[in-house]
Amino acid sequence: MKKFLIKRENPEIPSASTGDIAFLLIIFFMLTTVLRTEIGLKVNLPSAEATERLIKRRNVAHIWVDKTGKITVDDNVLDPTGVTNVMILKIADNPELVAEIMADSDVEYGRINDILEALKEAQAFKVVFATEYKKIGG
């Protein structure tokens, strides 16, 4: 009954290529991560129920405002006229730019008003007020 004797080989998964697969994944993650070069200011964002997520995150310029009213863009401390000058350059570079105002919830509105006027001056009309999610009814 030689017919029923099956030759058994040692089953083995080839491991030589796992490294290649993993490196492909690394390259993918390295390309998709956006490195944050900006440090910004310490802010406590307000929360809102209607918070929306921005999709094109590469077209975002952050304007940080802390609770004392200090304004920074790209970690440079600016006044509202400075914001206009910086935003004019940024808009010229990328017309699709969205200005995201990362302002502390305790800052006086006057400061925000000045920034909005500065953005109008710089023709940066797409603006987002950065907020945190708030649960409905909470």
Place this chain on the structure above:
Amino acid sequence: MFKRKSEQKISIPTASTGDIAFLLIIFFMVTSIFSREKGLKIVLPPKGAEVKVKKENILIVTVNPYGEVLIGDRKITIPEIKSIVQEALNKNPELVVALKVSRKAPYKIMIDAFDQLKLAKAEKISLTPVKEE
């Protein structure tokens, strides 16, 4: 003469490259920050371009320096804004909501009021600039 020792076949072990690479993956996954780009959108009007709106098509929501919200002369609480604006929008779909916030008012109150307008599905929101007091 020296006789060469029996040569061994040289090979670099490849079994562990996968482990090294996965360690690197984990490192990149942990250090990459997921973007927190979220907020309330608004499109600003160009400077100086004032659009004439009929008086009956405007609803002015005022926030005074103490953080109180008023519609007309009536003082209301923030959660009431939504229902009032919705009601007004049902009566008049052309309605433009003007949010007039005092310079001294906290930003938080302005965002809360703006949030309410967004929740009320008000399409035309105008942020009235306020002059220096």
